[in-house]
Amino acid sequence: MENSLTALEKVILKSKGVTDEMLVKFTELGITSKESFSVVGDAKTLSDITGLSPENASAIMEWAGVQSAAPTAGANVTTGPGGTVLSTDGQKIVVEDSSVIKCTHCDHKQPHDYTSGDLCPNCGKQAEPMTNCYWCYNVGSGKFCRSCGAEYVKNLDYEIAVLLKREGVSKREIARELAAMLDSEKETRLTQLRSGRY
Numbered sequence: 700m701e702n703s704l705t706a707l708e709k710v711i712l713k714s715k716g717v718t719d720e721m722l723v724k725f726t727e728l729g730i731t732s733k734e735s736f737s738v739v740g741d742a743k744t745l746s747d748i749t750g751l752s753p754e755n756a757s758a759i760m761e762w763a764g765v766q767s768a769a770p771t772a773g774a775n776v777t778t779g780p781g782g783t784v785l786s787t788d789g790q791k792i793v794v795e796d797s798s799v800i801k802c803t804h805c806d807h808k809q810p811h812d813y814t815s816g817d818l819c820p821n822c823g824k825q826a827e828p829m830t831n832c833y834w835c836y837n838v839g840s841g842k843f844c845r846s847c848g849a850e851y852v853k854n855l856d857y858e859i860a861v862l863l864k865r866e867g868v869s870k871r872e873i874a875r876e877l878a879a880m881l882d883s884e885k886e887t888r889l890t891q892l893r894s895g896r897y
């Protein structure tokens with residue numbers, strides 16, 4: 700086992716801001732190989748014990764393949780030398796906000812506690828049109844039923860959709876059949892429905 704850093708390692712460390720005096724200190728501290736940095740543990744500690752700037756220290760830790768502290772959310776506190784607790788500032792946690800609901804009438808963002816059917820605080824209308832599911836009879840918003848996954852149909856087509864279901868048309872086919880159906884055909888269906896033949 701080497702008892703000092705190799706020439707190459709020294710050159711690399713120097714390129715990252717390490718001076719000759721620091722190299723001597725590294726040896727005193729027992730930092731004699733690239734692997735030694737994993738014993739040091741993190742850039743803050745390295746900077747504390749060697750006098751390196753935090754930037755240089757973290758560049759060295761990165762080169763040595765030592766995970767920087769707190770790379771993930773929820774672990775943004777780390778224990779420093781002497782048991783002090785260091786918070787790693789500047790860690791921005793970006794929350795993917797794909798669940799934002801906008802009012803279909805005025806495009807106003809709905810509050811975080813919004814639930815389907817709420818009225819828009821900006822314009823007072825129902826933020827999303829609510830649709831009855833012809834398949835499972837849940838009420839919901841959007842394009843598909845959140846309960847059974849059926850594709851919603853226009854309100855006008857609702858009764859026919861229920862009829863098609865009764866006729867045994869599959870959940871996936873109903874919206875497609877309706878889209879392909881002529882208005883006259885729909886009227887015939889509705890007349891049949893209302894005449895009580897179904």
Ligand SMILES: [Zn+2]
Binds near residue numbers: 806
């Ligand atoms: Zn609105």
Ligand SMILES: [Zn+2]
Binds near residue numbers: 834837844845847
């Ligand atoms: Zn449904």
